Amino acid sequence: MDILSQTIAAVRTGAPASGLFIRHAPWGRAYPVVPGAGFHVVLQGSCWLLRPDAEPLAMGAGDVLFMPRGADHDIADQPDTAITERAMPGEPREIQGPGVRTALVCGAYELGRQRSHPLLDELPEFIHLPARPGRHPALRSAVDLLAGEIAEPRLGTDAAIPALLDTLLLYILRAWFEEHAxxxxxxxxxxxxxxxxxxxxxxxxxxxxxxxxxxxxxAAGVSRATLARRFTATVGEPPLSYLTRWRMLTAARLLRESELSLAGVSRKVGYQSEFAFAKAFKREYGLAPGRYRHAEESPAVVAV
Incomplete structure (x- = not known):
């Protein structure tokens, strides 16, 4: 797999969650911090993103908003509308009212709770991808497909939605990195x-x-000095430090998703000694590998 796909596979845990929300003005909804990443897609109408210490941000139909670290925020039909709702499991998907109709797809991705990846860590708290003609057509297609499955469930919808959510995450990140290439x-x-x-x-x-x-x-066809300078300037740490980071992220994924023994996991990430692997893993995650595997069997509950 390519670097972005491998990184997402390493930090993604559990199953993504999503839902269609329809509100009629006036409305205001609070979104508390989630243990992962969150997103909103405006399907119809318009709304405003409200954040602490930031100006309100207008969003229109087709806009995508992504929160890489699940930051808390509010969304309302107008900047001065009172916040009367709070995202929580089991709430009504549609609330009638006298004003203009707004439809949003809201969702969240579970990410590794103990350790993330610098690719995600350095992203801004909020990524706004406005709907613009000709920009990021693949992202727009994924949004349309997801919206259609959520709005009108059919045979196969339960399998289609998780796959589309994973695709949406990759397309959001691809769009961001393309814009900052x-x-x-x-x-x-x-x-x-x-x-x-x-x-x-x-x-x-x-x-x-x-x-x-x-x-x-x-492997890169450059001198050691050139590699060290360019790698550290972009990645933020020397090559061998990143190698250790990637080994630990890979080990965490194997502990979550496979039935490999601890010895098998340690060999997969370059440690011939299970003791040396356990020591390195605990230094990064604060837990021994066995305890980490047990802890990850209890997924977090995310409200969207």
Whole structure:
């Protein structure tokens, strides 16, 4: 898989949640912090994003709003409307009223609760992708398909919605990185820098290998000094530090999703000694691998 797909696979946990919400003005809804990432898609009408210490942001039909760290916020039909609702399980999907109708798809993704990835960590708290003709057609198609399945469930909808939600997440992130492809630093720069991207690919493809800086530099076709400078400037840490990070993220995914023994997981991520692996994993996650596996069997509840 490519770097973005592998990263999302490593940090995604549980099943995504979504729902269609229809409100008639006046309305205001509070969205508390969620243990993952959240999103809204405006299907019909318009609304305003209200955040602490920030100006209200207008959103129209087709706009996508993404919260990589599930930040708390409010959404209302107008900036001065009172907030009278709070997102919670079991609430009404549609509330009638005298004013203009607004329809939104709201959802959330569960992400690893102990450790994230710098690709997601460096994103802004709120990503607004306005609907513009000709911009990000794949994202628009995914939004239309998701909205259709949620609005009119049919045979296969229960299987289609989770797949479309995962596709939507990738398209949102792809759209963001495409819009910032000229960045000289950060992960937008890392993914478009041929040298850095080449090293990321070999690390992601074979985290069990005992990589050295000279070997990584050779894989990218540059000197060690050039690799160290460009990798650290974009990724935010030296190549071997990132290798350890990726090993631990991969190990966490294997502990969550596979039945491999601890010894098997340790070998998959480059540790011949189970003791050495357990020590490194606990340093990163604050839990021994066995305890982490048990803790992840109890998923978080996310209200959308």
């Amino acid at each position: 000229e960045a000289a630093s950060g992960w937008a720069g890392a993914l478009t820098d041929p040298t850095v991207a080449a090293v990321l690919r070999v690390i992601h493809d074979d985290p069990a290998r005992a990589w050295t800086v000279p070997e990584l530099a050779a």
